[in-house]
Amino acid sequence: MTKTEKIVLSYSGGLDTSIILKWLQEVYGCEVVTFTADLGQGEELEPARAKAEMSGVKDIRIVDLREEFVSDFVFPMLRANALYEGQYLLGSSIARPLIAKRLVGIAREVGADAIAHGATGKGNDQIRFELAINALDPSLKVIAPWRQWNIRSRTQLLEYAEKHHIPVPSDKRGEAPFSIDANLLHTSTEGKILENPAEVAPDHVYQRTVDPLDAPDAPEIITIGFEAGDPVSVNGKSMTPAALLSELNGLGGRHGVGRLDLVENRFIGMKSRGIYETPGGTILLAAHRGIESITLDRAAAHLKDEIMPRYAELIYNGFWFAPEREMLQALIDQSQAFVSGEVTVRLYKGSASVISRTSPWSLYSADLVTFEESAVAYDHRDAEGFIRLNGLRLKSWAARNGR
DSSP, X not given: OOOOOEEEEEOOSSHHHHHXXXXXXXXXXXXXXXXXXXXSOOSOXXXXXXXXXXXXXXXXXXXXXXXXXIIIIIHHHHHTTOOBTTTBOOTTTTTHHXXXXXXXXXXXXXXXXXXXXOOOTTSSHHHHHHHHHHHHOTTSEEEOHHHHSSOOSHHHHHHHHHHTTOOOOGGGSSSOOOEEEEOSXXXXXXXXXXXXXXXXXXXXXXXXXXXXXXXXXXOEEEEEEEETTEEEEETTEEOOHHHHHHHHHHHHHHTTTTEEEEEEEOTTSXXXXXXXXXXXXXXXXXXXXXXXXXXXXXXXXXXXXXHHHHHHHHHHTTOTTSHHHHHHHHHHHXXXXXXOEEEEEEEETXXXXXXXXXXXXXXXXXXXXXXXXXXXXXXXXXXXHHHHHHHHHHHHHHHHTTO
């Protein structure tokens, strides 16, 4: 093992990273700096500071990243209408590059030569963290305890905690708890009964949304304002990115919007089942597509839809800082120059439905599509030549095949 002078640890203050902190101190014998990111996970973060102090950490970083997370990561992804495998709004995936970016920044600031994370060897997060670090500073070593230590079971993990006097909360004893990841965009839950895709998820798994069956019997109508592809207001009130997403989370959660029970294909090569709740993101996706429907040219809109699966896959697989993602982002952002206006959405029993959209840059022409007399010159006879030319190759194909 090469000599390590200082490590920056991505630290939540939970049981796993508390054990990892002790293990790093014991095995590497060097200073460990802890970094805890506030991404709007809804937890009190000061206990993480207290736990780090109890473990002898001198340099403890707790940073509020909520605005940066939404403005610089969630919103660019939203401009692409990104969905992994057609359903997943990438709530965990999009948080990892920001955490990695800050880890690298702190490592440079304090002169650390290594970064450590608590992602397991079976999941996607280890890939996302490490690919981002490779792209941002390849000189930094990455320490992944779950791939290095000889702890192979939950029982051994708890034994290590007991041996080193690391407090184990009562809810962490016995059966392994659900694995939960939360931030301002989503909450995901995995493990326990959910590992069997044939089992129906119990009601207590859901944390941000009411059961759509129990949602209000009256719909709620909201209006979202957009400027250059980004949401800027709710019901006429301008908001910061984080405040706007938080507001929509509350509105959507109350109406049961944004639930997803998904079996997905992990990058590492296995299938996994998770329960996702993304109320605000689900509303924004519907509203963004609504404003694009009247402001984007047909070919531009279709091109965006063609590249979206590739863009979403890059984020899911950890390639946020890769050149191909940045190239696609430039194309997507170019398309958003005139994606401005207002979209009205109806929230009702788990659905977020666009019911009207307006824009000063609309390409929609009522005069062109009306069945009544139109002031716009449109000769119906022109369609005959258009159809004839498009049908020419079909006639040749039919003749060859003896039709």
